[in-house]
Amino acid sequence: ERAVWTDTEIDQFLLYLSNNQDKISNTGNFKDPIYNGAAEAIYEYLQQGPAKTGTMYKTEMGIIKQTFNAIQKYCQQSGVHWDKIGGVNVEGDASTSVWNEYVSKKVCQVR
Numbered sequence: 001e002r003a004v005w006t007d008t009e010i011d012q013f014l015l016y017l018s019n020n021q022d023k024i025s026n027t028g029n030f031k032d033p034i035y036n037g038a039a040e041a042i043y044e045y046l047q048q049g050p051a052k053t054g055t056m057y058k059t060e061m062g063i064i065k066q067t068f069n070a071i072q073k074y075c076q077q078s079g080v081h082w083d084k085i086g087g088v089n090v091e092g093d094a095s096t097s098v099w100n101e102y103v104s105k106k107v108c109q110v111r
Helices: 007-019 032-045 054-075 093-105
Strands: none
Touching: 007 032, 007 054, 054 093
């Protein structure tokens, strides 16, 4: 069965990683025991789908990084908008066209 990620689980996952940032390896990544610990610590917040494993959390972290990097790259372009509350806040046909073109080229559709 496929993992289902709710906003609550993602929030708790990021909080768990933040609380364990002192355990980041020399490569800038967390090691497997941290992801396994996340699976145990966040189990109580599970709302849908099967119980998640450390491997699932590690995969989700990769997706979060891809999304973050795509947003960072988007924000470096001239004439674009992004804020932490409204996101890209696309309005109008021209903006929608630019956003859709950007997303189709830059963001991996993993989910």
